[in-house]
Amino acid sequence: METLLTAIVTWLAVNFNLPAVYEHPRIELASAETMHAVRYRRPGATHAQPAARTVRPGQLPEVEALYDDATRTLYLPEEWTGRTPRELSVLVHEMVHHLQNAAGLRYECAQAREKPAYVAQSRWLELFGRTLGEEFGIDPMTVLVRTACMH
Numbered sequence: 001m002e003t004l005l006t007a008i009v010t011w012l013a014v015n016f017n018l019p020a021v022y023e024h025p026r027i028e029l030a031s032a033e034t035m036h037a038v039r040y041r042r043p044g045a046t047h048a049q050p051a052a053r054t055v056r057p058g059q060l061p062e063v064e065a066l067y068d069d070a071t072r073t074l075y076l077p078e079e080w081t082g083r084t085p086r087e088l089s090v091l092v093h094e095m096v097h098h099l100q101n102a103a104g105l106r107y108e109c110a111q112a113r114e115k116p117a118y119v120a121q122s123r124w125l126e127l128f129g130r131t132l133g134e135e136f137g138i139d140p141m142t143v144l145v146r147t148a149c150m151h
């Protein structure tokens, strides 16, 4: 896992001008319940979610993965193996948040913090001929809404 994280940090630093911080986050495989608990306990935690259309009324949106700034812990689903481009792209997305946090980067709003994460995740999937739309049902409009500061 450490080698994989090092490779991802290098890829992010080279391609997206993100700081190359090699103090890796703590990785934890967690249940959906645990991730929800962490997410709602810490408003600062950032996350990748599937498209809103998968959310049924009265149900919390499924949290795909989560990075907790305060504890520098990256939560992945229990069933995560890292064997598919899709699963690795989730790790790539959360590693962007780790680098943002570790380097103390400041953004105009929480959504702006998501922008580089989605750009990197999308580019990663493209390496394997996939898209955010195919893998997660996240279309360009959804990305725009999630990454734009609302004034």
Ligand SMILES: [Zn+2]
Binding pocket: 046, 047, 048, 093, 097, 114, 117
């Ligand atoms: Zn995110």
